Amino acid sequence: MARIVQKYGGSSVADADSIKRVARRVARTRSEGHEVIIVISAMGDTTDELMDLALQVSPRPKSRELDMLLTTGERQSAALLAMALSDLGVDAVSYTGSQAGVLTTPIHGNARIIDITPGRVEAAVQEGNVAIVAGFQGVAQSTKDVTTLGRGASDTTAVALAAALGADHCEIYSDVDGVFTADPRIVPAAQPITEISYEEMMEMAASGAKILHLRCVEYARRENVKVHVRSSFTDKPGTWVKALEEVQKGPNMEEAIITGVAHDRGEAKITIAGVPDRVGEAALIFTTIAEHDINIDMIVQNISRLSDVKTDISFTLPMTEGGRAIEALESIKDQVGFDELLYDDQIGKVSIVGVGMRSHPGVTATFFRALAGQDVNLQMISTSEIRISVVVGSDDVDDAVRAAHSAFGLDAEEEAVVHAGTGR
Amino acid sequence: MARIVQKYGGSSVADADSIKRVARRVARTRSEGHEVIIVISAMGDTTDELMDLALQVSPRPKSRELDMLLTTGERQSAALLAMALSDLGVDAVSYTGSQAGVLTTPIHGNARIIDITPGRVEAAVQEGNVAIVAGFQGVAQSTKDVTTLGRGASDTTAVALAAALGADHCEIYSDVDGVFTADPRIVPAAQPITEISYEEMMEMAASGAKILHLRCVEYARRENVKVHVRSSFTDKPGTWVKALEEVQKGPNMEEAIITGVAHDRGEAKITIAGVPDRVGEAALIFTTIAEHDINIDMIVQNISRLSDVKTDISFTLPMTEGGRAIEALESIKDQVGFDELLYDDQIGKVSIVGVGMRSHPGVTATFFRALAGQDVNLQMISTSEIRISVVVGSDDVDDAVRAAHSAFGLDAEEEAVVHAGTGR
Numbered sequence: 001m002a003r004i005v006q007k008y009g010g011s012s013v014a015d016a017d018s019i020k021r022v023a024r025r026v027a028r029t030r031s032e033g034h035e036v037i038i039v040i041s042a043m044g045d046t047t048d049e050l051m052d053l054a055l056q057v058s059p060r061p062k063s064r065e066l067d068m069l070l071t072t073g074e075r076q077s078a079a080l081l082a083m084a085l086s087d088l089g090v091d092a093v094s095y096t097g098s099q100a101g102v103l104t105t106p107i108h109g110n111a112r113i114i115d116i117t118p119g120r121v122e123a124a125v126q127e128g129n130v131a132i133v134a135g136f137q138g139v140a141q142s143t144k145d146v147t148t149l150g151r152g153a154s155d156t157t158a159v160a161l162a163a164a165l166g167a168d169h170c171e172i173y174s175d176v177d178g179v180f181t182a183d184p185r186i187v188p189a190a191q192p193i194t195e196i197s198y199e200e201m202m203e204m205a206a207s208g209a210k211i212l213h214l215r216c217v218e219y220a221r222r223e224n225v226k227v228h229v230r231s232s233f234t235d236k237p238g239t240w241v242k243a244l245e246e247v248q249k250g251p252n253m254e255e256a257i258i259t260g261v262a263h264d265r266g267e268a269k270i271t272i273a274g275v276p277d278r279v280g281e282a283a284l285i286f287t288t289i290a291e292h293d294i295n296i297d298m299i300v301q302n303i304s305r306l307s308d309v310k311t312d313i314s315f316t317l318p319m320t321e322g323g324r325a326i327e328a329l330e331s332i333k334d335q336v337g338f339d340e341l342l343y344d345d346q347i348g349k350v351s352i353v354g355v356g357m358r359s360h361p362g363v364t365a366t367f368f369r370a371l372a373g374q375d376v377n378l379q380m381i382s383t384s385e386i387r388i389s390v391v392v393g394s395d396d397v398d399d400a401v402r403a404a405h406s407a408f409g410l411d412a413e414e415e416a417v418v419h420a421g422t423g424r
Numbered sequence: 425m426a427r428i429v430q431k432y433g434g435s436s437v438a439d440a441d442s443i444k445r446v447a448r449r450v451a452r453t454r455s456e457g458h459e460v461i462i463v464i465s466a467m468g469d470t471t472d473e474l475m476d477l478a479l480q481v482s483p484r485p486k487s488r489e490l491d492m493l494l495t496t497g498e499r500q501s502a503a504l505l506a507m508a509l510s511d512l513g514v515d516a517v518s519y520t521g522s523q524a525g526v527l528t529t530p531i532h533g534n535a536r537i538i539d540i541t542p543g544r545v546e547a548a549v550q551e552g553n554v555a556i557v558a559g560f561q562g563v564a565q566s567t568k569d570v571t572t573l574g575r576g577a578s579d580t581t582a583v584a585l586a587a588a589l590g591a592d593h594c595e596i597y598s599d600v601d602g603v604f605t606a607d608p609r610i611v612p613a614a615q616p617i618t619e620i621s622y623e624e625m626m627e628m629a630a631s632g633a634k635i636l637h638l639r640c641v642e643y644a645r646r647e648n649v650k651v652h653v654r655s656s657f658t659d660k661p662g663t664w665v666k667a668l669e670e671v672q673k674g675p676n677m678e679e680a681i682i683t684g685v686a687h688d689r690g691e692a693k694i695t696i697a698g699v700p701d702r703v704g705e706a707a708l709i710f711t712t713i714a715e716h717d718i719n720i721d722m723i724v725q726n727i728s729r730l731s732d733v734k735t736d737i738s739f740t741l742p743m744t745e746g747g748r749a750i751e752a753l754e755s756i757k758d759q760v761g762f763d764e765l766l767y768d769d770q771i772g773k774v775s776i777v778g779v780g781m782r783s784h785p786g787v788t789a790t791f792f793r794a795l796a797g798q799d800v801n802l803q804m805i806s807t808s809e810i811r812i813s814v815v816v817g818s819d820d821v822d823d824a825v826r827a828a829h830s831a832f833g834l835d836a837e838e839e840a841v842v843h844a845g846t847g848r
Contacts, residue, residue, distance in 0.1 A: 019481050020481060050500070054507060058507040061507040061510075062506065062507055064506075065504075065507045065518055066503070068499060072496035072499050075495075076474070076477075079493035080478065082479050083478060083482040083485040083490070087482040087483070093489075094489055120568075144523070144544075149456050357572035363697075
């Protein structure tokens, strides 16, 4: 008998039939004798619809009230799943984030979990119930107000709850079959990854793999929670995310130097041209950006121009924050004295990730040779110990991903059959 | 400066525009310098839609989970109204029933308020906020689970909150202009009632007047909370419900013996024919009914039949509970030894209500004469100190209401203009 936390995403509970299907899966796990705790997202597009309603009422809805509004979505799906389970003869009780003891910071819309005190959940499970917790939400320890953890953070709730309840592992269900060596929509020969280390999964998530949120993987690594990424529509084996020393490479993976190729089309590049090459200019620029709560990704400072003592600074950031960043930079133009701002959202980031590259020299050379073979021009380069990322033109992303995937021997003999899922 | 609790029903907040309209009304009250606390229902048909969803998932949804599900409706409208108010520059904070300290019994779907501990609401109001409380819901004192107070019980939340907060009065907004001497859809000459006593309003509510819930008026009387029933679509004066000694009759009402005529088409009649005339048979029958949680209204036991020692017992009950009552009675048929059960839902109840009848003999005679003049046959009769009710065939209800209204001089010179409301 194991204690298992299962998280179901919005696409898995899009309508009444989907909820009943999830209930059957939960009932099956329960009937195998396991203790089961469920974390659930809002049904399908509920969160988007509530957001639309808020914007109809107020162009800039107050964040405290937005959290009150949006958290109702998960409460509804949690209650509905409990009903569906009861109908199958499985005792089930639903809890709001607050009732489940998810204590957070008071930052509405982007709160962080401080602690979980799952007394009621623990008691319910010990009494033989399936406990269902509304994901994405908590209660601010200081103000007692309802908070949300940011979009998609139900994964983090699940992992944090698994840690707090001492669960054997945490299963994250969505409409994809697990983590692949590359996006199968771009690389038909991509292979499912059976096991991957926390570190590699973090780099994959930070590089654009949408399957798990970065914060969730960070949490899992810190608390050493084994995460099993699976589809709620199939019984395929999925992907285990665990400590590096426990990772078993799949049969085809023994020789693999890199674990996967990730890409991200959601970033834009800003170039600040003609920045005076004085001490403190870069500090002023990035302090301003930080003060506007804008997350930046890669930064490159080019060499000074031959003609004078000016440099160009480029950085990438989420496309959605581009407008605010330009505004913020315009406001310090006179103070910094740069020449102009260039904004480019026709870019994409392609990354190769793998702990193997630590012990294999020449990975960078192989990667860049593969890209050159496809005439892909590199605009920016950034590396970590187990990742190499390049920024390329958005038209070059698919070619770059495919070339890298082939160059590192990741192509499968047969093409992967990807389950398309329903409800999205 | 007064402290005012305002309650807005579902028809007043049916969509984003309605919510903005309510926000303007609240803002106006606030700008007059009053402290304002709002109790709000779910938007339009939200509760019905959520109930449909529950039934799609489970034919008999668990009541605890149904409460978790249904309470999200009021939380949404509360948050949306807070956003709309903020947009008008009015500080506003929304609270769930639980956050507002609405402590209840643990009976899911039909909980009763035990106590209100409105510490957070009081603090918010003292800080200059409009406090918005989700109606219809609370938290069970014993289990800490979310409860609902039964359909339409937001009125009760409002009155209970007004009592707990020491408010000057409680305004109940809906899509009708107040309480009328009869339903204006049946009696075009019905007049608005400016002021009415708690006792009369309770009898009107119990007799089918839908405008206020019985429990709400009971609560208001017990806590001596003045209730102002108004339309959120007009600025008409509405109806004040208050202690009898404070009631001022309107100019046309000075001579009125009765205050209003109410009717109810929602009841059915069950006759248990041929009950052996033994001690304890009636007790057994109504104990069984009570054990099935069925509320009954009028009871009549006819004289024993000449032929033998059997009697007929008839009673009325909400039509929706008819099936369960028949089932319950069939189960004790052999024990009681009655001949047969007769079920009739083609009935209606017509009641005249007024404290004036205490001091005016002949009210019953006038009432019955008026009914006889319309050839209305009386099936059952029941009286209280300030009310006389008769059960008639459903086809006779309209005629009976009009005849009684005329006979007691309640007809206005001009026909009432009834605001039809929107959103229903």
